[in-house]
Amino acid sequence: MHPAVVVVDMLDDFVTGPLANPRSERIIPRIAELLDGARDRGWVVCYANDAHLPGDPEEKIWGQHAMAGTPGAQVIARLAPHATDIEFPKRYYSSFYETGLGGYLRQRDVDTVILVGQHTHMCVRHTSADAFNLGLRIIVPTDGVEAFTDADHEGGLAYLRQVYGASTPTIAELLASHPTA
Numbered sequence: 001m002h003p004a005v006v007v008v009d010m011l012d013d014f015v016t017g018p019l020a021n022p023r024s025e026r027i028i029p030r031i032a033e034l035l036d037g038a039r040d041r042g043w044v045v046c047y048a049n050d051a052h053l054p055g056d057p058e059e060k061i062w063g064q065h066a067m068a069g070t071p072g073a074q075v076i077a078r079l080a081p082h083a084t085d086i087e088f089p090k091r092y093y094s095s096f097y098e099t100g101l102g103g104y105l106r107q108r109d110v111d112t113v114i115l116v117g118q119h120t121h122m123c124v125r126h127t128s129a130d131a132f133n134l135g136l137r138i139i140v141p142t143d144g145v146e147a148f149t150d151a152d153h154e155g156g157l158a159y160l161r162q163v164y165g166a167s168t169p170t171i172a173e174l175l176a177s178h179p180t181a
């Protein structure tokens with residue numbers, strides 16, 4: 001397995017800002033553990049971050065959020081990227097759409113994506129769709145993703161399992177099944 005962790009939209013605007021989600025607190029320490037484990041194992045670590053421009057399609061649905069270059073569009077300090085991690089700005093739900101992430105993962109011989117962040121039924125789902133189309137294996141840890149409601153979170157996970165064949169272990173299970181060399 002040549003995995004990459006992709007941290008989706010763990011930005012100030014999505015944790016404490018205009019689209020604050022108190023439920024996201026649950027996953028922050030778990031994602032931090034995953035990132036530590038991934039770096040210990042030499043796995044690729046990427047971040048896919050909303051960086052919207054005025055008039056982007058989502059603005060009609062959600063209002064302005066995570067505008068490119070604003071503090072709210074930064075990854076939260078508790079999950080701050082390391083120097084060797086790559087950040088991919090995005091303007092759409094999918095982390096792959098017009099971002100260069102797909103080409104980057106191909107260059108690094110990645111065959112599996114581990115998706116964490118927000119939200120289970122939106123950006124994680126759209127990212128999974130593009131990962132599926134690229135032939136990547138998809139892992140979505142249940143304690144690494146969140147949504148605004150239980151129904152959206154649980155329904156989102158069920159959809160990812162059914163439609164994309166995603167596996168949904170806990171982060172502890174995932175790391176335990178891939179011990180460091």
Ligand code: ZN
Binds near residue numbers: 050052058066091092
């Ligand atoms: Zn957005």
